[in-house]
Amino acid sequence: MKSSLTEGSTPEQLPVAHEQQNERKDGKQDGKQDGKLSLFRLLLRDRFATVSALILVFIGLTALVGPSLMGDLATKQNLLFANKAPFTLAYGWEYFLGSDSLGRSMLARLVVASRTTLSVALPAVAVALFVGSLWGVWAGYHRGWRENVSMRIADVIMSFPSLLLAVVVLYVFSPSAANIVLILALTRIPIYLRTARAESAELQSRTFVDAARTFGAKPNAIIVRHVIPVVLPTLLTLATLEFCYVMLAESSLSFLGIGIQPPDVSWGLMVSQGRQYLQSAWWLSIFPGVAIVVTTIAANVLAAWLRIATDPAQRWRLALPRKRLIARIPAKEAKP
Secondary structure, three states: OOOHHHHOOOOOHHHHHHHHHHHHHHHHHHHHHHHOOOHHHHHHHOHHHHHHHHHHHHHHHHHHHHHHHHOOOOOOOOHHHOOOOOOOOOOOHHHOOOEOOOOOEHHHHHHHHHHHHHHHHHHHHHHHHHHHHHHHHHHHHHOOHHHHHHHHHHHHHHOOOHHHHHHHHHHHOOOOHHHHHHHHHHHHHHHHHHHHHHHHHHHOOOHHHHHHHHOOOOHHHHHHHHHHHHHHHHHHHHHHHHHHHHHHHHHHHHHHOOOOOOOOOOHHHHHHHHHHHOOOOOHHHHHHHHHHHHHHHHHHHHHHHHHHHOOOOOOHHHHOOHHHHHHOOOOOOOOO
């Protein structure tokens, strides 16, 4: 018996139909393979995200092992080499990026400052993520008075500008690294609280949560096993974006003189100390400023990629080969 495809088709149309069927089969097979791709392989398919990840890894390794390799070069003064211009090896590799007004190596100070900046930004983001996420998931799942009280507390904290609140608190207390971490974490907790509360409240009425509740699972077990794994990708993406804000906030506080204090050094403090030499020694402020900008842009690009990669509804955009994406766009035939 002939199939319906071959009955109404001409000999010229049969090869075309078979080719279309083969393309559909190949597309389904490739789609299944692409759907199984790991996050690492998806990252390698995006050039901008890969470069951003490499930049952040390089900065992290520099902050981790760089200060121990530099020794005392960041604090060693040599007035004979004061304000030496960068991009020359005439004074040794340690002065390749120039020196400051006291003859200290800018390369060594940038490396040491990277550890200080990250040691403030990362703990602040981690504390805010941990406290705000657990608090928000708990309030969103149980609803009722827990949710109302939590949201009012978040509204009170967010009613004050976070940077202004940090300035006031650090002006009253000593501007140490621990106080900076605590005040920045406190001002960013409502961001995670509101996000986790909204996600948890929406998941609370899902079928799989109702099924777990029907089988007698306790609320804490449901939150840990079913709610948090679904909410976590969104919160991690938010944490990547918040890392940029916290790092800029620390740099702003150090620039104002109420952040990291000498003899410690951070990128923001280096920008502040070099602003009076902008006309004669521009590299004192430009290099740490470029480090802040590059780190912030890399984190933002990686956060944008992570948002798509962790979303099942949008992940196909990263898994789809570019050649196939272009091939699926039909070219307009030229009219005679």
